[in-house]
Amino acid sequence: MSPPVLSVRDLSVIAKTDQGPQTLVDRVSFELNRGEILGLVGESGSGKSMTCRAIIGLLPSSRISISGGSVILRGKSDLTHLEESDMRKVRGGDIGMIFQNPSSHLDPVMSIGGQITESIRYHHQVNRAEARNRAIEILHQVGISDPAQRIDDYPHEFSGGMRQRAMIAVALACNPEILIADEPTTALDVTVQAQILRLLMDLREKRELSIILITHDLGVVAQVCDTVAVMYGGRICERGPKREIILDAHHPYTTGLIDCQPSGGSHRGLVKTIAGQPPSQGSMPTGCAFHPRCAHATKECAQTEPAAVDYQPNHMLACHHPIGEINEGGRA
Amino acid sequence: MNISRSVNARFGWRLKFNSGVVPLIIGISILGGWLLVAIFAPLLAPYDPIFQDAAVRLKPPSMAHPFGTDNFGRDVLSRVIWGARIDLQIATFGVVFAFVIGTTVGSIAGYYGGWVDMVLMRLIDVVLAFPFLVLMLTIIVILGPGLGSFYVAMALVGWVSYARLIRAQFLVLKNSDFAIAAVSLGYSHKRVMFRHLLPNAILGSIVFSMSDAVLVLLNGAAISYLGLGVQPPTAEWGTMIAEGQGFITIGWWITTFPGLAIVLLAMGFSMLADGLGEILGVRQ
Amino acid sequence: MNSSVPLLEVNDLVVHFAGSTMGLFNRSDQTVKALNSVSMTIRSGETLGLVGESGSGKSTFGRAILRLGELTSGSVLFDGVEVANGTSGDIAWLRRETAMVFQDPYGALNPRMTVGDAIAEVLTVHNKIPTAKLNERVQELLALVGMDTELASRRPADLSGGQCQRVGIARALAIEPRLIVADECVAALDVSIQGQIINLLIELREKMKLSMIFIAHDLAIVRRLCDRVAVMYLGRIVEEGPTDRVFNAPCHPYTQSLISAIPEIDPDKPLPEQLLGGEPPSPISLPNGCAFHPRCPIAQDKCRDSPVPALRGEDGHLSACIFSSESIFPQPT
Structure with a gap:
């Protein structure tokens, strides 16, 4: 098998605050293969x-920085050590990014086509006409009908779903291998969400695009992802193939998250919930970050942080008391 | 920091202790210093500020008269000290009435909108259409010279700035969820305006009032200088400068020290404004 | 009371x-x-x-x-x-x-x-x-x-x-x-x-x-x-009824598409093949007739030409579609 397109190893991000450094991302590791979502x-x-922003070197403040780990692109360069000028070539060139709110990430005073050709001409030596033709082609690929007519439109002339398509077009202008999509459908209506998810899957098929899809919606994950990494308190607590994570999760947080989806279960009446509040910055619990909300927590959970282990092949888990073992009386 | 904590507790203003602390402390110290000088003027002043001693006319600064004496033989230091009482009063009253009127008008205009807003805004346009100083002087001349007229003039002219500031805030805040929530809970207009919107809208005006105090102080000095404010022989810095200007070549100290006093007081207000603006998170 | x-x-x-x-x-x-x-x-x-x-x-x-x-x-x-x-x-x-x-x-x-x-x-x-x-x-x-x-x-x-x-x-x-x-x-x-x-x-x-x-x-x-659901589209109720009946047997094509688009946490249920196209038009210029007709997979000429369909139905389950349709979208069970 060819090396993964992106390999993240023990990536950590800290923020300097008045109360001392705080860990925002804690030793996150995953691999992204070609054509994988x-x-x-x-x-x-x-x-x-924050993990994804660290990968593309766009941390939101100078007080937040990568404190360790590596991000290896195509088995070669480590993105955490790149100069800013080289990083700029990676962004857009190798890794594209789209966001939750297209309105605030598209330039309102520049036409859609202008924003796509700008990116093409920044990364490739092509003339205007050539760039424009490519832009029309990309708009067509992301499902904008009549792209030759609409290329000169401005973002406000597009509807919400069209804007998200346009942002995907901008991100894909230079044929990146990886697309990072940060809650791309959260702001959209449910029928339009389905269209955008379909588009992402089509792009994966046609371009062998690898996608990191950031979402809070497990329903979306179930529909489109191949692999799932569940994060809590800055760490990945469980990671594995979609089927295993959804049908056979072992981390109490993962199962809790699946059970508390309102669409699950009986459809009527009370929802299963996870008690308590997610940890906030500056009040990260000791030991396992989830232990104050965990029904299976023991003294051990409050004291020592569970190590991330390969629980099964391709199935990483960080839990002292994985679900499914408790009944059998202790760990194997 | 006790004051700030109690302010925080009372009004829920979230104070940020950042670069604003230093100017705030300096500003408070300067103003506090002047306040003490004003309160304890009788104790601090070595001489009677209006006592004329013909023997010591136009004497330069010395041990006996650290700031020198003026053309009537009055002690300049004593007059600067007593002048603090008048000038602090000018800065305070010159701002307070304008602040109260402007805040009330701005709240009503911003909250009710529609024709109420229209009428009040046109009124503001009318006031703004006149040059500031001309309008102020006209009012004082009509009412007759004196500090009372000055306060009336400052209130009639100065309220527009506060009204515009508050109105702009209200226009935004009245559509916020918490304002709609307050309406939905059946609260009276008065309560929604003054209990819910105003505390969230007023910070900018408070900061502005501190810089406004500087302007008022200088205006007060200017009209006294023109003979329309404080009447001689009362000690007031602006009047002192006016009286001393004829002697500028032979008695620089008569105008310089009251001038420095104005600058120092103005600096106090201005640093307080800066510091408050930073700490309360109000963009100026 | x-x-x-x-x-x-x-x-x-x-x-x-x-x-x-x-x-x-x-x-x-x-x-x-x-x-x-x-x-x-x-x-x-x-x-x-x-x-x-x-x-x-x-x-x-x-x-x-x-x-x-x-x-x-x-x-x-x-x-x-x-x-x-x-x-x-x-x-x-x-x-x-x-x-x-x-x-x-x-x-x-x-x-x-x-x-x-x-x-x-x-x-x-x-x-x-x-x-x-x-x-x-x-x-x-x-x-x-x-x-x-x-x-x-x-x-x-x-x-x-x-x-x-x-x-x-x-x-x-x-x-x-x-x-x-x-x-x-x-x-x-x-x-x-x-x-x-x-x-x-x-x-x-x-x-x-x-x-x-x-x-x-x-x-x-x-x-x-x-207990009861009303589904709105462009300023009108297009379907209304007891929750169970609306979810189990939606009548209006819009309701059907909405329900089929709910992502369920089931790895074996991929994204539905048939998706509702387009997006709601602007409430400034409403389409003629049934406002949903430009996106509706079963729309015919009469949907555009006839007046806005009224809500009709029985036992409190009403729908504003001139076709009393069966489900055209795959419905979750």
Whole structure:
């Protein structure tokens, strides 16, 4: 098998605060293969967006920095050590990124076509006409009908779903191998969400695009992802193939998250819930970050952080008391 | 930091202790210093500020008269000290009335909108259409010279800035969820305006009032200088400068020290404004 | 209270706004047709779910019936009293009988007030309780919504989103309302917290016999919570009925597509093959005839040419489609 397109090893991000350094992302590791869709799932503050921002070197503040680990692109360059000028070539060239709110990530005073050709001409030596033709082709690929007419439209002339398509077009302008999609459908209506998810799957098929899909919605994960990594309190607590994670999860947080989806179970009446609140910055629990909310927590959980182990082949788990073993009386 | 904590507890203003702390402390120290000088003027002043001693006319600074004496033989230091009482009063009253009127008008205009807003805004346009100083002087001349007229003039002219500031805030805040929530809970307009919107809208005006105090102080000095404010022989810095200007070549100290006093007081207000703005998170 | 009179009866409610266009050069007057003749009845103790995509007018409806937004025409009878053009006395009475829970848990609370004060204010303004018992009642309300009573002295910014939403609910309950309008009240919360708030609402509804209008875009939540569902599209109700029947046998093609688009947590259920295309058109220029026809997979010429289809059906399950269709989208079981 060829090496993974992207290999993240023990990536950590810290923020300097008045109360001392705080860990936002804690030793996150995963691999992304060619044509794979990886779902990064978690609640707000779980570190899922921060992980992706660290990968492309766009941390939101100078007080936040990568404190360790590596991000290897195509088995070669380590992105965490790249100069900013080289990093710029990676962004857009190798890794594209799309966001939750297309309105605030598209330039309102530049036409859609202008934003795509700008990116093409920044990364490739092509003339205007050539860039424009490519832009029309990309708009067509992301499902914008009549792209030759609409290429000169401005973002406000597009509807919400069209804007998200346009942002995908901008991100894909230079044929990146990897697309990082940060909650791309959260702001969209459910019928439009399905269209955008379909588009991402089509792009994966046609371009062998590898996608990291950041989402809080396990339903979306179930529909489109191949692999899932569940994050809590800055760490990946469980990672594995989609089927295993959804049908045979072992981390209490993963099972809790699946059970508390309102669409699950009997459809009517009370929802199963996870008690308590997700940890906030500055009040990270000791030991396993999930232990204050975990029904299976023991003294051990409060004291020592569980190591991330390969619980099964391709199935990583960080838990002292994995579900499914408790009944059998202790760990194997 | 006790004051800030109690402010925080009372109003829920989230204070940020950042670069604003230093100017805030300096500003408070300067103003506090002037306040003490004003309160203890009788104790601090070595001489009676209006006592004329013909024997020591136009004497330069010396041990006996650290700031020198003026053309009537009055002690400049004593007059600067007593002047603090008048000038602090000018800065305070010149701002307070404008602040109260402007805040009330701005709240009503912003909250009710529609024709109420229209009428009040046109009124503001009318006030703004006149040059500031001309309008102020006209009012004082009509009412007759004196500090009372000055305060009336400052209130009639100065409220527009506060009204515009508060109105702009209200226009945004009245559509916020918490304002709609307050309406949905059946609260009276008065309560929604003054209990819910105003505390969230007023920070900018408080900061502005501190810089406004500087302007008022200088205006007060200017009208006294023109003979329309404080009347001689009362000690007031602006009046002192006006009286001393004829002697600028032979008695620089008569105008310089009250001038420095104005600058120092103005600096106090201005640093307080800066510091408050930073700490309360108000963009100026 | 007269038990034969429905708690809320809305007839032909219309809300049109004067829309301001954003263009620099084309300043044309355009009317946003947010609500176009909506009728609805809510009985005492009933929970109605109002679902639809953005721009469907569901939030406008919630605000209009509480008289928090303008209404253009139509009648709103609350407990038999006309409040659509009611006197200020009627409105004041309406405010004492109804309450609203908002989407943004932080935004709905005054940032400068402690949450305890915010709840106490409701009680004082409406003379719900003697001053001596004020604190006790505030604590009681906080406990009712599952909040640590120690948190009464905190301000919204010191609380989590879920806690703020509990406070928002406690404040709504302080008024002892007969109708609560909850506008997307869990949409801004994390999934694990969403469930807590949904359960709280279910429990409170049982305990206090509340009537509720639950506005949401998330159909799965509406299905859990509501007795009856109304589906809105472009300012009209296109389908309405008991929750189970609407979800198990949706009649309108739009409802069918909405339900089939709910992502289920089932790795063996891929994205449905047949997706609803397009997006809702602008409420400024509504399509002729049935507003859904440009996106509708079974639309025919008569959908565009005939007048807006009326809601029809039996046993309280109504749909506004001229075809009494079977499901054309694969429905989850």
